[in-house]
Amino acid sequence: MYRYDEFDAQFVAERVAQFRDQTGRRLAGELTEDQFKLHRLMNGVYLQLHAYMLRVAIPYGSLRSKQMRMLAHVARRYDRGYGHFTTRQNIQYNWPALQDCPDILADLATVEMHAIQTSGNCIRNVTADHFAGAAADEVADPRPYAEILRQWSSLHPEYSFLPRKFKIAVTGADRDRAVIQAHDIGLQVVKDASGALGFRVWVGGGLGRTPMIGHKIRDFLPEADLLAYVDAIVRVYNLEGRRDNKYKARIKILVHEKGVEPMREAVEAEFAKGPKGLTLPADDVARIRAYFAPPAHAARPAASEIVAQRRGSDPRFAAFVDTNVAKHREAGYGIVTISLKPIGGIPGDASADQMDVVADLADRYSFGEVRVSHEQNLVLTDVALDDLPSLYDALEAAKLATPNAGLVTDIIACPGLDYCALATARSIPVAQRISERFGEGERARDIGELKIKISGCINACGHHHVGHIGILGLDRKGEETYQITLGGSGDETASLGDLTGPGFSTDDVVDAVETVVDTYLGLREGADEDFLAAYRRVGMAPFKKALYERDAGREI
Amino acid sequence: MPQIVTASRLADGVVVFLDDGGGWTERLDRAAIFAGKADSAAGLDAGRTAEVRSLVVDVYAVDVALQAGVPVPTKLREAIRARGPTILPEFTKPGSTPAQVQEDDHVSV
Ligand code: HEM
Ligand code: SF4
Numbered sequence: 183m184y185r186y187d188e189f190d191a192q193f194v195a196e197r198v199a200q201f202r203d204q205t206g207r208r209l210a211g212e213l214t215e216d217q218f219k220l221h222r223l224m225n226g227v228y229l230q231l232h233a234y235m236l237r238v239a240i241p242y243g244s245l246r247s248k249q250m251r252m253l254a255h256v257a258r259r260y261d262r263g264y265g266h267f268t269t270r271q272n273i274q275y276n277w278p279a280l281q282d283c284p285d286i287l288a289d290l291a292t293v294e295m296h297a298i299q300t301s302g303n304c305i306r307n308v309t310a311d312h313f314a315g316a317a318a319d320e321v322a323d324p325r326p327y328a329e330i331l332r333q334w335s336s337l338h339p340e341y342s343f344l345p346r347k348f349k350i351a352v353t354g355a356d357r358d359r360a361v362i363q364a365h366d367i368g369l370q371v372v373k374d375a376s377g378a379l380g381f382r383v384w385v386g387g388g389l390g391r392t393p394m395i396g397h398k399i400r401d402f403l404p405e406a407d408l409l410a411y412v413d414a415i416v417r418v419y420n421l422e423g424r425r426d427n428k429y430k431a432r433i434k435i436l437v438h439e440k441g442v443e444p445m446r447e448a449v450e451a452e453f454a455k456g457p458k459g460l461t462l463p464a465d466d467v468a469r470i471r472a473y474f475a476p477p478a479h480a481a482r483p484a485a486s487e488i489v490a491q492r493r494g495s496d497p498r499f500a501a502f503v504d505t506n507v508a509k510h511r512e513a514g515y516g517i518v519t520i521s522l523k524p525i526g527g528i529p530g531d532a533s534a535d536q537m538d539v540v541a542d543l544a545d546r547y548s549f550g551e552v553r554v555s556h557e558q559n560l561v562l563t564d565v566a567l568d569d570l571p572s573l574y575d576a577l578e579a580a581k582l583a584t585p586n587a588g589l590v591t592d593i594i595a596c597p598g599l600d601y602c603a604l605a606t607a608r609s610i611p612v613a614q615r616i617s618e619r620f621g622e623g624e625r626a627r628d629i630g631e632l633k634i635k636i637s638g639c640i641n642a643c644g645h646h647h648v649g650h651i652g653i654l655g656l657d658r659k660g661e662e663t664y665q666i667t668l669g670g671s672g673d674e675t676a677s678l679g680d681l682t683g684p685g686f687s688t689d690d691v692v693d694a695v696e697t698v699v700d701t702y703l704g705l706r707e708g709a710d711e712d713f714l715a716a717y718r719r720v721g722m723a724p725f726k727k728a729l730y731e732r733d734a735g736r737e738i
Numbered sequence: 739m740p741q742i743v744t745a746s747r748l749a750d751g752v753v754v755f756l757d758d759g760g761g762w763t764e765r766l767d768r769a770a771i772f773a774g775k776a777d778s779a780a781g782l783d784a785g786r787t788a789e790v791r792s793l794v795v796d797v798y799a800v801d802v803a804l805q806a807g808v809p810v811p812t813k814l815r816e817a818i819r820a821r822g823p824t825i826l827p828e829f830t831k832p833g834s835t836p837a838q839v840q841e842d843d844h845v846s847v
Contacts, residue, residue: 229746230751281750
């Protein structure tokens with residue numbers, strides 16, 4: 183993984199010192215809230231419903247065990263013993279005191295972490311496939327490119343005050359696990375006919391109040407032109423993006439209003455002006471890539487005897503292997519998803535003790551590295567199959583072995599009205615009730631892959647537009663009301679969900695989700711046809727009928 | 739409708755309420771209760787002074803209904819803000835629900 187050089191370390195240390203000074207002056211009354219707020223936000227500190235909230239960047243979702251232990255330390259020492267992993271591969275603490283934030287940032291800096299660019303109208307934390315470097319279907323590890331983009335965009339003088347926030351995601355496989363088409367810029371690492379590395383480029387995706395799927399504007403961008411081309415896109419946006427209305431300020435609106443072709447032409451014209459010193463030297467790419475060199479895998483047999491034996495005697499272990507272990511590019515290894523979605527639990531929350539356990543298990547079984555997925559789970563990317571039984575037992579002891587990755591209970595939910603100052607309804611309790619309704623037994627496994635995503639307001643932090651079943655919490659005359667969308671998808675076939683119709687009350691929403699699931703089970707062509715495929719085949723009609731032509735579906 | 743005046747304490751972000759003595763309390767049951775909008779204006783003025791003195795931020799008035807002497811906010815958002823996350827009962831704020839206040843009283847007797 184990437185290690186700070188002396189410049190990175192000095193830069194972060196200076197930022198902590200600056201923020202300590204700014205916070206001190208604010209607490210002493212020398213700065214007003216108006217003067218201070220910008221500095222506070224630029225260091226990841228928001229004011230939420232009950233307290234301040236600190237958002238810490240986890241670049242492309244990769245952590246060393248030492249960093250994970252520091253996240254646990256921060257949770258324990260300065261917060262209430264837990265943290266929330268988010269869809270942007272960051273972690274949020276819900277209860278820090280402002281007066282402690284400089285100390286927290288100083289502690290984080292000791293393990294090369296910070297909260298810079300986790301807020302504000304700048305280029306935010308670059309996200310990547312959480313299986314990067316290990317996935318069997320990968321062309322190349324996307325993280326070196328995410329790191330190059332991170333270095334380029336950190337404190338970029340021209341791009342510190344864009345019209346609005348700007349999010350970039352990178353994947354290295356055809357199977358999109360990073361929702362790249364719902365980002366301002368989405369990049370997919372590909373090879374051309376000669377075997378040279380480069381990128382497919384999407385622009386203008388985004389969720390929020392006006393959701394849009396990105397448009398592909400380049401089929402192949404040579405690796406060396408990565409920064410020059412991204413720079414051209416951001417420059418066109420910075421010049422032409424709307425600053426008169428913050429709800430129309432994202433690049434997706436520019437692309438929409440200008441048109442995809444004119445946007446492509448404007449970007450190409452800007453790009454054609456020359457690379458402005460941004461052509462990537464092959465040596466530098468190689469130097470960054472070296473930080474992400476694969477760990478020293480041992481030669482192992484492709485199948486594990488130990489796993490086969492345990493499977494036979496332990497159905498829950500078998501379920502865990504089937505759902506939570508993905509194919510690794512190396513024989514004899516697997517990629518293990520550690521679900522942060524215990525049945526009835528709070529999606530994405532982990533206690534300090536659990537973080538420590540995961541750090542220890544990463545050291546013992548996965549070369550000391552942990553990933554955070556946008557689905558609010560943790561991942562150990564390089565586990566020898568023979569170690570799966572003992573890893574599973576250790577996870578189980580820490581209540582981290584729920585065998586539900588990708589299933590109906592692996593729900594994404596934003597903090598919603600339980601924490602968030604912008605929320606219009608709660609999201610977490612809805613997720614908990616759905617999770618309890620389906621549980622982790624045979625039925626949930628029979629339903630198969632099904633992604634439910636819940637947001638507590640139209641800002642869509644819970645990705646509901648791209649959920650197979652999306653749930654949006656709204657406030658209708660003082661009552662929480664939940665709209666349901668079907669058929670959204672955040673993968674390489676990205677699509678926005680369709681609204682079923684009128685929303686459902688708190689009491690009815692879980693029944694409504696169950697009705698949708700039962701309808702699917704009744705009409706699928708077999709267990710191989712997952713929910714999304716079935717929806718795409720039959721469309722909305724049968725679901726609408728089931729939902730609204732019955733008494734339980736109270737219309738509002 | 740009765741109102742209370744609330745803010746977030748600058749140093750730690752904790753939700754506080756203006757009390758009868760013109761200070762700030764974390765306990766909802768000790769919040770000063772204003773008869774209506776016209777009365778809470780004075781409370782908002784006191785809040786603004788505290789803002790200028792960098793004690794609190796984000797001062798505003800909240801509609802409440804009295805339940806067993808506790809001014810419970812009528813809007814869900816404000817009720818959750820006053821009481822704590824609904825998903826973590828262990829973080830329910832002291833003095834924020836009528837049941838709790840009775841319990842506390844009981845203990846203190
Ligand atoms: C609790 C404090 C939070 C605040 C105040 C907040 C605010 C916002 C706002 C205003 C937007 C809309 C941006 C736009 O449409 O231009 C947004 C979008 C988004 N946020 Fe949050 N958010 C919060 C927490 C989170 C959390 C916890 C997550 C992850 C679970 C998250 C991930 C996202 C994502 C993925 C989007 C949509 C993608 C896009 O920008 O198009 N946010 N957020
Ligand atoms: S979607 Fe709305 S409620 Fe949920 S975290 Fe984002 S801003 Fe808050």
